[in-house]
Amino acid sequence: MAQLELDKVTKVFDDSSGTIVAVEELDLDIDDGEFVVFVGPSGCGKSTTLRMVSGLETITDGEIRLGGERINEQSPKDRDIAMVFQSYALYPHKTVRGNMAYGLQLSTDLDDQEINRRVEEAADMMGIEDLLDKKPASLSGGQQQRVATGRAIVREPAVFLFDEPLSNLDAKLRKHMRTELARIHSEVGITTIYVTHDQEEAMTMADRIVILNDGRLQQVGTPKEVYYEPNNRFVADFIGSPSMNFLDVKLDRDGTGSGTLVGDEVSYKVSDGMVGNLDDASSDLVLGVRPENIRIEAGAPPEKSIEATVDVVEVIGSDNFIYLDLAGQEFRVRTPSEIEPEEDETVTLTFDEENVHLFDARTGDALVHGRSQASVSAPPEQSDTAAD
């Protein structure tokens, strides 16, 4: 079975240029047929993890098991893993057919006829039947991407690895290929690890998202989980676009158990349900709220609102991104397109308590989410323009 387990997997690069921990004690179980996306900023260790799984990189410590069997020492070709590279890595001198058949010729003892049949089947699935006798250089980027994917599919491996496969395509094609790949996955149902630095890609494609930073696991969860209940400030910041607003606040409790979050030019009243369970010691907090959860509302109750000055209004069609100045810090709001305040205008902003996230200012860990996971009802409204 193609269940993939990573057990305290660690990778240390130690050479003349220094000693770097690229991945540290990463634990992860990936179920058979699952589509897992690794996401994180560049240098976070996602590609290194992928390469350790593929066998292109040795494992410093820990264990990787495929179908319950340790594969640390197996060479790449023995792992039954296929990989799609960001650059596609097509062999320029071979035809599309030759590219796709290569792995089968080397690693199986199928006869030519059978290989041909499988190549054509895969080509059919990828919609590249007409390109089989062309050389890669004469194909467009999207076509090359399909060939690269087809080359992986044709081998029917236990695990697919995708290393930022869409980042060389233009935005429109990228979106198209996303759905295309999702469709393929649902057709073949092979365990897949997909690496990207694009959180939007991760959100739309993944069964589960694995967020990495500095070689450490930040959070594993479904797209909704990581969106609504980010484990920490890093995840909260990374997922969502434009990214979450953060304000340094202190909690002033009143007698009733509820309290007020007070910061520079900010004062926001929260209920007992929100902060009742907070430890008193953790009075240095960070208030997080997503731009899409903030409304511009002149008549909002003062204890639930913030005043800020408009800096820039970015019109993107369906929505407006409004960048405001709040006590010298940038504050982002996403509004419907009909709401378009003037620059330098001071506006009143408000948001619901259920959209508030509180983080420990020191550790960055999430303390309270305004809305518990149980109450999640609507899918997250995702930006589809920013951060491409």
Place this chain on the structure above:
Amino acid sequence: MAQEQGRTADQIRERYGIGERTLTDRIKDNWVGYLFIIPTFIAFTGLFYFPIARGVFMTFTNASLGVTGEFIGLDNYAWLLTNDLFFYSFGWTIVFVFGTTFTQLGLGVVAALLLNELREVAKDWVGVLIMSPYFSAPLAGGVIWMWFLDSNFGFVPKLFGLFGLTAPSFLAGDFWPFVSLIVAQTWHDYAYSAIIYAAAIVSIPSEQYEAAALSGAGRLRRFRDVTLPHLLIPTIVILSLRTAWNIAEFSQPFALTGGGPGTQTMLMSILTYRVAFVNTNFARAYTIGMAMVVLSMSAAVIYVKAIDQEDDLYV
């Protein structure tokens, strides 16, 4: 664009008043540019094309030391075609050139692969080591090999002596001088192909190796299926250039055997020199030079044809 808008180029020109540009217009606009080109143009014509044309003309004269000579038609070519030594040297030149060129290719690939495997610092040093013969004067190369191969004082015969063996006379007889010349010439210039190959190898995306490794290709297989195809174009380039240079090679073989023993290793380049400066028959020397040009050009044509065959390589 014009087509898409349903207008002809003329219509557009008419609409925006763009007139036909004459030569004078262009000269007016770019006169400074032409001014800059003129010296180069004159220099090239005067120092390059003119001498070539003059050289070709000279093959139809009896020019010799100090005089331009008179027109004698095809006599020099007749002499060439009836000269045993010329035919001999023509054949030996071909053997020498191809022996040298192809050995340089092979050695160049090996050196480039070796370089590619090394770490940065070692790469620099080994690189310098590999390149050093290429940057040594060919004449010096000849002297070095002479010192190496000389039966009486040479290093190689001494080395043989250490093991109680007698080295053959590397620069005598009717076999070893040929080998010695080819080996020495290979040594001198193989770094050229190594440089080009190394550059080509570095530019092969590592993903292609990784993809091949994941597909189940072992080391040798990866070399065959990934590295070698990427070396094809560089190979053609190296072949063409090295062939031309090896045909023209003079200094090192001249220093090493001077065409001897007897005239056994008489390359066309050395024969040219001898006819020009021993027999002072410059016209005939130029005529031999023409044969060398023909030889280089034929080789180039063959190589270019080979490229044509591989035209669809990356398309």
Place this chain on the structure above:
Amino acid sequence: MSTDGRSEKTAESTDGTGTDRSRRDFVKATTAAASAGALGALAGCTGDGGDGGNDTGGDTGGDGDGNDSGGGGGGGGGGGSESVEVQFLSAQAAENSSIRSHFQESMQDFQEKSGNVSVSLQTASYGDMKNKLASTVQSGNPPALAESGSAGLQFFLNDQLVDHTKFFEGSDTFPDDFTVPNKEVANFRDQWWSAGAIRHTSSNLGIRPKIFSQVGIQNPMEELNTWSKFHDAIVQIDEEMDTIAYEETGVAGDLESYWGQARTAYTGGTDPWIRGNPDDPDVVIANSDMEEDRRRTDGMIKACIKRANEFSSDEAASRGDEEIPSLMLTGRVASFTYATPTARRWFAVNEDATIGWADGEGDFMLLPDPKLDAEYGSKIGVSDLEGLEGEHGGHVWGLEQAHTVFSGVSNAKQQGAWELSQYLFSDDDFVLPAWGEHYQSIPGLATKMDPLLNEYPDLPQNFQRAIENQNQYAEQYANTGGAWDLRATDPIRWTDINETISQAIAGQHSVDETPGLVRERVLTRIEESG
């Protein structure tokens, strides 16, 4: 070009694009013009490139200061007659550093003595001489006086030399005091084309006494005086000792050794190769019409090849003479026939080398080439030579050192060049140290022999012996090719004769077919060159 640029510029600036634009254009134009100028200068440089070679100190890697003679040292400005600077291209001055500095000092000496002629001395090795002359003459920039060697004959035939006869007619010493070889060398079909060779050297038998004494030789002058006796000795050396008994200097350019050998089949100075009317010469080689002489000439060609095959190293066909001193001084070679009077060569290899027999302990000794005796033919296996005898000391050089005055310079320079050549031939301040000390050789004027011997009574054995050879074979001591008076003397000597023999030594054709091949090539050459 610059005026063009300027007019274009004004045209541009009146377009009304403003002063800024026109200034920029001006700068551009000037730059273009300047670069064109620089290129022109470059072309100028290439044009007189030959001339540019006069700092030859660096060229030949010697002591560095090639021609500082222009420096005012000799400035004979005073004497009313116009002063003139003469370009002198010498190969002799490049032979070694001591003769080079002697030449440089002597140029100063000549300037002082002549008063109004200064010399710009340039040097080129003998190997580079033709090359260098070709470029200077072609570019219309010949030196006034050059050690043209045999290439000078070509220039003479091209009318690029002065007619030296006019100088000779005004001279008391020329050609009367010339050595025998010089009389042949400087004359071409009754015209004096050259001022002659300022010195001669000869190639004779050279042996290593230390080796020959070990095979019982005690008096080499007697015991090695015929080819048969010499043959017996080298057979013994070859059999008994781990050394090359006889090394042929068999590269085509150094087969003068054979030229000396060839002459030993004749007596009285008869030319072994080409005789008679230069318009229709008799080629002796492989000439069945001249059976006895053919046997002598062909026999010596064959003997040369056979001796090389039998006694010489594998490298003989590419052996140059300059390799021999180190081989002989280290005992690897016992004998050769390219021994010259120049002792310096040997001391350059080993300062302590003993030249001469020295009771069988010498390192090197010069002997006359052995005489041909009746038995040698059967000993060496060349039937042509059986029963024939002859004798000669060896080969003498002359043509290679011929000095010529070029006509492409002013009359004053021609006259200055002639005066300089006279100085080189006859001024004791130059001649005696040059040939007695710096580069031991035989002066170009026979009359200088006695003063030389008086000045240097203790000469090295090889020089001493070379002079005695010269005296012994006096009138017959001719230079190879000098007497042929053929236009193609050089290719006949070096290519048709020497290269063909060298090929035979290298095994490219058989011993027996060699004379026929040489004949064929010589005849073709004569036919082509007229």
